[in-house]
Amino acid sequence: MIEIKNVSKSYIKNEKIIDNLNLEIKDGEIFGFLGPNGAGKTTTIKMITGILKIDEGDIFIDGQSITENPVNAKLNFGFVPDSPDMFLKLKGIEYLNFIADIYKIDSKIRKDRIERLSKEFEIYDNLNEQIQNYSHGMRQKLLIIGVLLHEPKNWILDEPLTGLDPKSAYDLKEKMKAHSRKGNTVFFSTHVLEVAEKLCDRIGIINKGKLLFVGTYEEMKKQFKDSNSLEDIFLKVTEE
Amino acid sequence: MKETLFLTKILLKNSLNKNANKDKLTFKAIAAKLLMFVAIAYIGGVVAFLSKELIEVLKAANQPEVFISLCLLSTIIIAFIQSILSSLNVLYFSKDIEFLLPLPINSLKIVLAKFNVMLVSEYIVELLTFAIPFLVYGITFQVSIIFYIMSILVFLFLPIIPILLGTILTVILMRFTSFVKNKDLVQYITVFLTFAMIIAIQIYSINTTELTDFMIANKLIQINGLTDIFADYFIILKHGINAITEIENRLALSNILYLIGESITAYLFVSILLSTTYINSATNIVSGNSKKTKTDFRKIKRNSTRKAYIDKEFKILFRNPVFFLNTVLPVLIIPIVLTIPFVSEFFSKGESSSSQAIISAIGENIENTVGFAICICIINFLYMFNYISVTSISREGESVAFIKYIPLELYKQCRYKAIPAFILNFIPLFFIVIGMNLLFSKISISFTLEVFVIGLLCNLFISYAEVLIDILKPKIHWTSEYAVVKQNMNMLWSTIFVLIVSIIILGICSFFENVHVVTLLISAILILTTIFYDNFVKLYSTNIFKKIC
Numbered sequence: 001m002i003e004i005k006n007v008s009k010s011y012i013k014n015e016k017i018i019d020n021l022n023l024e025i026k027d028g029e030i031f032g033f034l035g036p037n038g039a040g041k042t043t044t045i046k047m048i049t050g051i052l053k054i055d056e057g058d059i060f061i062d063g064q065s066i067t068e069n070p071v072n073a074k075l076n077f078g079f080v081p082d083s084p085d086m087f088l089k090l091k092g093i094e095y096l097n098f099i100a101d102i103y104k105i106d107s108k109i110r111k112d113r114i115e116r117l118s119k120e121f122e123i124y125d126n127l128n129e130q131i132q133n134y135s136h137g138m139r140q141k142l143l144i145i146g147v148l149l150h151e152p153k154n155w156i157l158d159e160p161l162t163g164l165d166p167k168s169a170y171d172l173k174e175k176m177k178a179h180s181r182k183g184n185t186v187f188f189s190t191h192v193l194e195v196a197e198k199l200c201d202r203i204g205i206i207n208k209g210k211l212l213f214v215g216t217y218e219e220m221k222k223q224f225k226d227s228n229s230l231e232d233i234f235l236k237v238t239e240e
Numbered sequence: 241m242k243e244t245l246f247l248t249k250i251l252l253k254n255s256l257n258k259n260a261n262k263d264k265l266t267f268k269a270i271a272a273k274l275l276m277f278v279a280i281a282y283i284g285g286v287v288a289f290l291s292k293e294l295i296e297v298l299k300a301a302n303q304p305e306v307f308i309s310l311c312l313l314s315t316i317i318i319a320f321i322q323s324i325l326s327s328l329n330v331l332y333f334s335k336d337i338e339f340l341l342p343l344p345i346n347s348l349k350i351v352l353a354k355f356n357v358m359l360v361s362e363y364i365v366e367l368l369t370f371a372i373p374f375l376v377y378g379i380t381f382q383v384s385i386i387f388y389i390m391s392i393l394v395f396l397f398l399p400i401i402p403i404l405l406g407t408i409l410t411v412i413l414m415r416f417t418s419f420v421k422n423k424d425l426v427q428y429i430t431v432f433l434t435f436a437m438i439i440a441i442q443i444y445s446i447n448t449t450e451l452t453d454f455m456i457a458n459k460l461i462q463i464n465g466l467t468d469i470f471a472d473y474f475i476i477l478k479h480g481i482n483a484i485t486e487i488e489n490r491l492a493l494s495n496i497l498y499l500i501g502e503s504i505t506a507y508l509f510v511s512i513l514l515s516t517t518y519i520n521s522a523t524n525i526v527s528g529n530s531k532k533t534k535t536d537f538r539k540i541k542r543n544s545t546r547k548a549y550i551d552k553e554f555k556i557l558f559r560n561p562v563f564f565l566n567t568v569l570p571v572l573i574i575p576i577v578l579t580i581p582f583v584s585e586f587f588s589k590g591e592s593s594s595s596q597a598i599i600s601a602i603g604e605n606i607e608n609t610v611g612f613a614i615c616i617c618i619i620n621f622l623y624m625f626n627y628i629s630v631t632s633i634s635r636e637g638e639s640v641a642f643i644k645y646i647p648l649e650l651y652k653q654c655r656y657k658a659i660p661a662f663i664l665n666f667i668p669l670f671f672i673v674i675g676m677n678l679l680f681s682k683i684s685i686s687f688t689l690e691v692f693v694i695g696l697l698c699n700l701f702i703s704y705a706e707v708l709i710d711i712l713k714p715k716i717h718w719t720s721e722y723a724v725v726k727q728n729m730n731m732l733w734s735t736i737f738v739l740i741v742s743i744i745i746l747g748i749c750s751f752f753e754n755v756h757v758v759t760l761l762i763s764a765i766l767i768l769t770t771i772f773y774d775n776f777v778k779l780y781s782t783n784i785f786k787k788i789c
């Protein structure tokens with residue numbers, strides 16, 4: 001469960017990028033975070049994950065405050081950033097082993113999981129190469145495997161589907177569904193409205209730091225009766 | 241033509257890595273410029289001084305023109321060697337090729353622009369190796385204006401053909417060998433070769449310090465004989481020499497025209513020749529190893545978080561040539577380079593020499609607070625070349641957010657990041673402590689231990705505190721690793737910081753006369769400061785790490 005309470009953030013004084021944001025993502029839920037470029041999605045995610053300091057308000061992950069109790073809160077989630085160009089000089093396997101060390105995963109378990117997941121995502125044969133030789137999608141898959149490795153209850157993913165091939169995207173979506181079915185939380189941002197519509201239990205639309213809509217797709221259709229697709233609604237909501 | 245010039249300008253700007261906010265005259269910018277200026281003025285002064293000496297020697301031997309031919313010869317050789325190194329970087333390893341290739345510019349223009357970039361950087365080198373010596377020569381002999389005009393023309397045209405030759409050599413190498421395709425490896429090799437050369441020159445120059453003026457003059461004239469032979473094969477050298485030394489008659493004019501004609505012809509000819517070959521091979525470069533091997537799952541085992549983190553730091557440091565060569569290598573090389581003069585002095589002369597007497601005199605008087613302070617300052621001076629801690633955050637680049645979202649306390653990461661610098665600093669530390677004992681045989685064990693302990697504590701504090709410098713002002717958003725190690729003000733701050741620490745230690749030492757007392761006092765101060773600093777980082781970690789996201 002992720003609770004965002006009265007959160008505000010500005011990079012430059014008095015210019016609020018996020019303005020009094022309130023959001024609760026419940027257990028067993030897939031939450032899609034939508035909004036135009038520069039709306040504040042990445043900024044929000046960076047605050048949830050403790051990368052950015054929160055100016056006002058607080059965020060709780062499974063009840064642990066990210067400001068008061070950062071380490072415990074961070075143990076409760078796994079995060080895939082929007083740019084996967086990390087640790088380019090490490091080999092894929094070294095990165096995964098490093099992550100497993102940070103999250104203190106037993107060596108037998110990590111071997112099994114790395115082998116299984118890398119075969120599923122079809123980068124098993126590339127694990128012994130440096131990440132700088134990976135393609136964009138392969139880097140992303142590696143980061144996703146890094147998250148799945150320590151089986152956190154909450155997944156936080158910033159545009160996880162961009163750059164993935166159809167099969168990997170399908171696999172990831174299935175994994176998200178299975179994860180939420182087990183009573184866990186998935187929070188991700190995306191620009192693909194179709195994904196949001198089909199995959200998400202609830203959707204949030206943000207623009208200029210303000211949350212414009214939160215709810216299920218059905219609720220949304222009721223609220224905007226004259227629009228017949230999510231695309232229409234999205235364009236209308238974010239117009240002004 | 242216009243397009244080529246425009247392209248040259250862009251490439252030059254790119255390679256100089258100009259800062260975007262250059263018009264901001266902040267204190268830091270001024271300080272950096274001032275430092276740069278002092279360094280250049282110093283080197284220029286040394287060159288001018290050496291030139292003056294050589295000219296005087298040759299004047300006495302009645303053959304001053306030898307100076308000119310030697311200068312031209314060295315210009316050609318330097319241009320040739322430098323072009324091999326820089327053509328690798330300019331032609332193959334610069335990122336701009338990926339942006340240039342898709343543009344509708346024909347490859348000849350790209351090659352021409354790239355030549356121009358190399359030529360301009362060669363002119364900058366020539367300012368030191370050519371312009372200053374010739375100016376000194378001109379002032380000494382009160383030469384006519386024609387001498388200067390000819391010199392300028394030679395200055396401009398002489399390096400062209402050597403650069404072309406060096407470039408052709410590189411292009412051939414790139415085409416027919418596979419090892420050169422590995423960018424990282426080539427960078428390691430070139431830097432190691434450069435260091436080998438510096439060390440060789442140093443050893444050679446030590447052996448020649450004993451020569452008299454007369455012998456030097458003879459040697460120079462001997463080398464000049466070689467120049468003559470060389471000039472027979474390398475016609476531009478002869479043209480260059482004649483253009484300057486024969487200004488009294490018509491020979492100079494025809495020679496300079498030959499030189500200009502040859503250079504321009506070669507420049508155009510080689511550019512056309514290379515424009516196809518180069519583009520083909522430039523697109524073939526890969527960086528890093530791309531060997532596909534099977535993953536050995538038996539090697540996967542659990543490590544403590546600390547070990548995993550420090551291992552990661554070392555891997556990133558050692559696998560990235562830019563980081564390794566600029567932050568680690570100086571720590572290893574500088575102690576060696578600095579001690580070569582002492583070592584060869586030590587071995588080349590017997591017991592009877594005067595320097596031996598000086599050494600033993602120092603050895604007998606070193607065990608006091610002054611000697612102690614000097615030992616510590618030398619150790620600290622060597623720590624200055626360790627830029628590992630002060631770049632530990634910036635090196636992460638865009639991956640830096642990782643620090644914040646993993647479940648590992650920030651202050652712990654801060655400690656771990658100090659470890660690589662701390663470990664590598666043991667090299668200069670042992671170097672001095674052992675070297676001190678070899679040089680002065682009478683040093684007591686207690687003095688050695690005391691120097692070691694304070695050196696160790698300084699290492700701990702400096703390595704750890706420099707991480708904070710980088711945390712407060714990290715350089716994260718870079719596209720090329722050079723941004724981290726070049727033009728990074730943090731490196732200057734780290735130098736200043738070590739200087740301050742050294743000055744404080746010097747100050748404390750000057751108040752006392754007993755080495756044991758000083759050791760106790762400084763240890764106490766260093767330990768307390770380190771503990772205080774550690775707690776400070778622990779308490780305020782969220783605020784300290786604010787800039788990192």
Ligand SMILES: Nc1ncnc2c1ncn2[C@@H]1O[C@H](COP(=O)(O)OP(=O)(O)OP(=O)(O)O)[C@@H](O)[C@H]1O
Pocket residue numbers: 011012017035036037038039040041042043044
């Ligand atoms: N480091 C920064 N300094 C100043 N402003 C920033 C910084 N990072 C982001 N911003 C601003 O914050 C706003 C929100 O950016 P954010 O990255 O959260 O958008 P986003 O919703 O993720 O957009 P996209 O869909 O393009 O990823 C933008 O207006 C951007 O200009």
Ligand SMILES: [Mg+2]
Pocket residue numbers: 041042043082158
């Ligand atoms: Mg974003």
